[in-house]
Amino acid sequence: MRLRNALLALAAATGLAATGLSMSTAAVPAPQPGTLGGYDITGTYVSGLSSGGFMANQLHVAYSGLFQGAGIFSAGAYDCAQNNVNTALYACMDTYQQRKTPAELEQLTRNRAAAGTVDPPQNLSGDPVWLFHGSADDTVDRAVNDDLATYYRDFGARVVYNNTSAAGHAWVSPIGPNSCGATSSPYVNRCGTTDPVKEMLGHLFGQVNAAASTLSGKLVQFDQSTYVPGGNPASVSMGREGFAYVPRPCESGPCKLMVTLHGCYQYYGLVGNALMDKGYLNEYADTNNMIVLYPQATTMTGNPRGCWDWWGYQSAQYPLKSGPQMTAVVNMVKAMSGARPTTPPTTTTSTSDCVTASNYAHTTAGRAYAVAGQTYAMGSNQALGLWNTFTSSSIRQSSPNYWVKC
Template sequence: MKHRSLRAAVLTLITALAALSGPATPAQASDPGLPRLNITDTYVTGISSGGFMASQLQVAYSGTFKGVGVFAAGPYYCGKGGIVEGLIACGTGLISTDPEGIEQIARRWSAEGKIDPVSNLSGTPVYTYHGTKDPLVRESVSDAGVRFYRDFGARTAYHNSDPAGHGWPTPNAPLPCGTTFYPFLINCGDDPQGEMLGHWLGSLKAPAATQSGTLSRHDQDRYVPGDWAQWYSMGSSGYLYTPHSCAAGAACKLVVALHGCLSDDKFVGSRFARESHLNEYADTNNLVILYPQTDISLLRGNPQGCWDWWGYTGSDYAQKSAPQMRTIVNEVHALGG
């Protein structure tokens, strides 16, 4: 109990310090739009709230996203439009996530055209990661996410054996495996990014020893419905990692990587974009990595900069009309995906 209280106090302090720093800095006039690249296929991954959002994006836009990687999160539409029920069902697992009900909703929305056809999910490569020491998302919640995809015929890979806390695991992360603490980058002595990319792509070259591509900022406002990202608790700028080969016109695949709560530009700057361990694979495998950004919003009841997995932007948050998902898809299309 003491550890939980300390962790809650620290997270509250981090949130308060970020809020005191004022609203997110708008994109500078010099921040460009996204470049047009030779993108062949698009994939999406994310951690925590970003993991829930990754599943939402892939299911809602299954015609666009050919594969998904879900880290420390649960099934599509887990929050069902309510933060209280969402935290209990999708975090503690004390009440069921209602897998059958979620699948029925997905089928109905598919028939109504509110999401892409669920038939697209058959054969989709899905990678899921969950740590045995994750205090925020129980294993049963992660299991429900795997079950959702399996029931629709997806090709799943499930890594659930590491004694990992709630964080993004990479071979070069600064924190021990079992840690749940800022900046939520943990090291469990293995390489989940390589596993995920290999599951998606099959043949995969080893990652570069050092990054040689370019990490750039771009104006995110222009891709948001209404041209004002902050209105939907999104950052005015996002990040893009582009290997030299992709910038020169080579055929490349796009990976959208979504940070978790307390991990957007307001809290960690470009750290997730620099240390995700995806860029090293991008350099050797012709991958472009897009890092969209949220922002804190007291108006939206989102002081920790989480992606919308429970409905703070509207009841359609898990459908194609959802503003955050439309923004990301607009960015994907701008890149050529």
């Protein structure tokens, strides 16, 4: 059954089959067109479910100098998938295949930090991290979620791990429309009177005020093309519209920012405002001076379920600072505090310099990528040989993110 479920889920991570959804607009206000204006942001955090949880971890690791903590429902350790959909399916959701150990992924992170493609992992030390996995979750194996806890703890993060709930594969909220053990659209469950959202925010912020019974803020709908490299969201499997819930006090005073990333089958174009309406974040936003940013992925070839890129369907640079989706979300975060969108500078040598290194080192530095045990130059796709630490090759960057053999 679990293998069948994994095949149905492809590689992502939330949902095994789309079902009908009765949308509710009872809590969240109707969206109003706007832009991501400059607010007084005092701290930035990230949360997500499944593919959004993998993406939340990628953002927290790659931009650990920007994000101060993470809350993750059902996901695995940084770059578990290793740019391979089969690894994503059978090692990072199910566990039929061998996967990288937390220690190996930690060393990979250090190597990438040394190459400048992610921030120094020392930044993770002391960061609050809240993790959740339900006992009825057959989409992402418990052992994979355990690896994420180990990964964070080994880097010194302050981890709280809730793995005692009977929840299925879903975001869990006191107002979720689904039963606790369900794994079905819109992937927002209710588990009695428990409130994991309060637990998450309390750990991330230190304390949290009671949730509002009614909402007084506004839901801003903005054009994501402003923040996507190249200006075409569809080209990187992102939707045209994104959303931000802004409480009234945040329009004129200091506020925290929570970036919340949906899972597969949970994007706006399919389920509408389900996560924004029933995720129970806006209710806490109103009483805790918190803006909630809801970026949106969508479908494309290789991503029929609208997942965030955590296995390389859109770009081999998906877990790096230069990953297109990563760049887009960070541009949104920067815009919230008044900064202009930017493209991360390349961290490689000049276009005329050859770099000689093992093929493994080339991939960890973002100069190449690996498929089926073979290595290919980023951009040109030229074959470099076996992907290991013993086979070396010399390549140079002929244009930004475009590498060729010397």
